[in-house]
Amino acid sequence: MKKYLILLFGALALTACKNKTEPLKEDAMAKNEAFGTLLNDYHEDGLKLYPLKATSEGDNRYNDIFLNFLTEDYKAMERAYYQKYKDALAAIKDTELSDSEKMSKAILEWECARNLERMEFREDLTPINQMWTVQLTMGQYAGGTSAQPFKTVKDYENWLKRLDSYVVWMATAEERMREGIEKGYVLPKSLIKKVAPQLKTLTTKDLDQHLFFSPVKNFPDDFKDVDKKRLTDAYSVMINEKIIPAYQKLYDFMGSEYLAAGRNTSGIEATPDGKAYYDYSIKLYTTTDMTAEEIHQIGLDEVKRISMEMEKVKQQVGFDGNLKAFFDYVRNKKELMPFTDPQQVIDNFKAIHAKMKPQVDQLFDNQPKTPFEIRRTEAFREASASAEYNPGSLDGSRPGVFYVPIPDVTAYNLYSDEDLFLHEAIPGHHFQISLTQENEDLPKFRKTLWYSAYGEGWALYTESLGKELGLYQDPYQYFGMLGAEMHRAVRLVVDTGLHAKGWTREQAIKYSLDNEAESEEAITSEIERYMANPGQALSYKIGQLKIMELRARAEKEMGKDFNIKEFHNQVLETGCVPLALLEDKINGWISSNKKGAE
Known part of the structure; x- marks a missing residue:
């Protein structure tokens, strides 16, 4: 998110x-x-x-x-x-x-x-990175298919006004980064090298190829010719005279002066107040008082447990080598890379959705009304993006969107697609976020709260529902689920390693390669993601473990009275909450039902 x-x-x-x-x-x-x-x-x-x-x-x-x-x-x-x-x-x-x-x-x-x-904390001194910051949001809006609407003439005029202020922000961002250089708050060099190409793509002078010109190429049919002409001229002036120069200036700065000042260290602990900021980030993203050391050990234990499960799959498919060799085998197995057109990737996810639909009703009686779509990630950010879910609007007029990056379709490996769909789409983020937004009993401010341990924990928990939903029948897809869970367990190790134990980017990449089936390119992108946003990667596994613990407790104490649909209702109905509040809620539900049974 x-x-x-x-x-x-x-x-x-x-x-x-x-x-x-x-x-x-x-x-x-x-x-x-x-x-x-x-x-x-x-x-x-x-x-x-x-x-x-x-x-x-x-x-x-x-x-x-x-x-x-x-x-x-x-x-x-x-x-x-x-x-x-x-x-x-x-x-x-x-x-x-x-x-x-x-x-x-x-x-x-x-x-x-x-x-x-x-x-x-001085977050303002590093206002731009390759993964999380506002220039990426504005790029998505500029494409005309995201949250910024382009349905009326006023919509088009609104965007021009917003861009006037945005280019001022870009200049301020450079000023803050210069201040950051003086005070020791700068990005690692490897992250700067990822930001620069993103900025470069938006310096093209070919308007037909410029992302910010996209709305002009997609005027609604009911627009009058005079409005089309006026807006086309206005957008051309905005892009040529403001957007391109602003991106060029920022690109020149990032690729020269800022890159030269970039850190050779990888973790946030190397910056002023870095340790305190990481401690804060752990609280923020896990909603616990756990220490970096405790989380690191949980990660090591989970990596060991999941490795044992992976060994069983390796034996099932008859692979004779060790687990690391099996990772390489899965990464490079041509049968798992069958696509020649990006649309085939999208169609495969649609087929997964169709396959599981009949079983969803067996686990969930409360399902969202918000529409849902699957789209390819926009080209300008695709190379550095992970698959993600963007929520629909509160009024249901804009669908929730599952974005899939496909930078090279011939290298796209589908072995984890079933698991990915469960997490990012249904019943993961789409169910959890949409049901919260649709819940009329919640005050408005709670409809869009995002507590990462709960939200990402829920999405990771739903990955474990695959067999109950009729998926994971192919051993490679089940291995994909284990690989995704391993990925989140590895995150506990490498995120704390990077930000609390002095690990380098290269150490973190090597640890991940030794324990995951992802490609080196994908793992490198992930490690750099953790470098850009310390602590966020911890939320998934910590939240999942808590929800699984609560389900196991409910099943044990309620016995035959346990109802999986009602358990899911209990978890989802109050929206995003800190894990301690969720635990108290489920404990209360268990107690009241046990009393009823007695």
């Missing part, structure tokens, strides 16, 4: 939230109208503060605005926003709130505290 969509928080207030569960329906206490107004105001003020977030949610009121979040004025405004609502919450007594409202209060307290903590 895009970093700008991750509403930051940490592990503070877990104690305060303990032992609170949230029933599916509102309890007998009447809703506190003043508190409801406060939550709504927080949400509305947040959309004004984060207009790109509003656009991503399908709220079109701020589609012409791009706030320069790198300025001191913006930072002051952002700090005042969170402090205002933190102070307002302190004046509200829990005795005046229902159980559901208490959970909303605890979550909002957490949001405010974590964002205030975030602002103590």
